[in-house]
Each structure stands twice: as C-alpha cells, then as structure tokens.
Amino acid sequence: MIKNYRKEIWKPIVFDDKIADNFKFKISNYGRVINCNGPQEYLVKKQYINGYQNLPLKQKKNGKSTSRYVHKLVAQHFLEKKEGDRFVIHLNYDKTDNRVENLKWATKREKEVHQFTNPVYLNTPRKRCYAKLTESKVKLIKRKINDPNRRTRMKMIAKQFGISEMQLYRIKSGENWGSVTEY
Numbered sequence: 187m188i189k190n191y192r193k194e195i196w197k198p199i200v201f202d203d204k205i206a207d208n209f210k211f212k213i214s215n216y217g218r219v220i221n222c223n224g225p226q227e228y229l230v231k232k233q234y235i236n237g238y239q240n241l242p243l244k245q246k247k248n249g250k251s252t253s254r255y256v257h258k259l260v261a262q263h264f265l266e267k268k269e270g271d272r273f274v275i276h277l278n279y280d281k282t283d284n285r286v287e288n289l290k291w292a293t294k295r296e297k298e299v300h301q302f303t304n305p306v307y308l309n310t311p312r313k314r315c316y317a318k319l320t321e322s323k324v325k326l327i328k329r330k331i332n333d334p335n336r337r338t339r340m341k342m343i344a345k346q347f348g349i350s351e352m353q354l355y356r357i358k359s360g361e362n363w364g365s366v367t368e369y
Contacts, residue, residue, distance in 0.1 A: 188229060191216050197263045198222075201254070206244045215264050217256055217284025237281040257284045265291055273297040279304045318349060321366055324357060328369035331358050 199211040210222040219230040219241055232239050240253040261274040264286040271291035278288055292300065330336065330343055344351045356362040
C-alpha cells in the first residue's frame with residue numbers, strides 16, 4: 187500500500203493516441219506516479235532525461251520506446267491550460283520538483299523569459315569566446331601602431347600577432363576593439 191502525502195490527489199493518466207492502450211498509471215498533484223498494470227500497484231522508479239523526470243512508455247504503432255515528462259503530465263491533469271500555452275515551467279527553477287503548485291503553463295516567450303531569469307544562468311560567468319586577440323594584446327598592438335618612432339611595417343605587426351593587415355587598420359581606426367582606449 188502506498189502512503190499518501192497530505193492533501194494528495196490521484197488521477198488516472200490519460201495519454202495521447204500515440205501511446206499503447208495497455209498502460210495504466212495514476213499521477214498525483216505531488217508529481218508521483220503509480221503503475222497500475224499488475225495485480226499490485228507500486229510507485230514508478232524515477233528516471234530522468236536532461237534533468238527532468240520522465241515516464242518510459244511504448245508507442246502504439248510500432249512498439250518502440252518513448253517517454254513523457256512527468257511535469258507535463260501533472261500540468262495536463264491538474265492545471266488549466268490557456269490559449270497559446272504549450273510549455274510547462276517550474277516556478278522555483280528546480281526540474282525535479284513536480285508539485286502542481288510549482289508548475290505553470292506558459293507561452294514560448296514566457297518560457298524564454300523564465301529561463302533567462304534563472305539564478306543558475308545569471309550566476310554563470312560569461313567570457314569572450316573565439317577571439318584571436320585579447321585585450322592585453324590589443325593594447326600592445328595599439329602601442330606599436332601609434333608609436334611615433336615606429337619602424338616596423340603594418341604587415342610585419344599583423345604577421346607577429348597572426349591577424350590580417352585589414353584587421354590592424356580596423357583596430358587603428360577604432361572600428362574593431364574601439365572600447366580599448368588605454369594603451
């Protein structure tokens with residue numbers, strides 16, 4: 187016998203028409219899933235895809251394996267869906283917390299805004315990628331270019347830093363790396 191949490195409500199899962207008919211499951215407003223296929227009901231072992239809990243199933247047509255996300259099943263069975271809502275978001279940003287009060291139907295735009303306000307995303311350090319030059323190298327280049335006693339030709343400076351001559355002229359004019367003013 188499975189013990190219920192406080193105010194836990196169970197509903198039989200109604201799958202879409204792509205899932206085989208022989209699967210019988212119940213889902214709760216706490217995000218727990220019970221398998222009702224055998225003589226004894228039991229809680230389904232948790233499995234995850236990309237950090238989200240999922241329920242492994244079989245397709246109706248060819249019997250191939252497929253799955254459904256538990257948070258989406260909870261939302262389909264316990265939350266009201268408005269026009270245009272296609273995605274389910276976790277309000278506390280915890281992918282494993284599938285309680286109905288933590289879930290919300292959202293549009294694509296709402297989902298994107300929610301993703302970019304995630305503290306984990308905001309606290310991830312951002313750095314400049316794929317640049318051949320660093321700020322310190324650009325300062326050195328600007329010093330060499332603007333040196334009044336310069337004897338080295340632009341072509342040689344470009345070769346020294348592994349960049350094109352055109353890139354050097356763009357740095358000199360401020361078109362590229364214009365934010366670097368101290369040198």
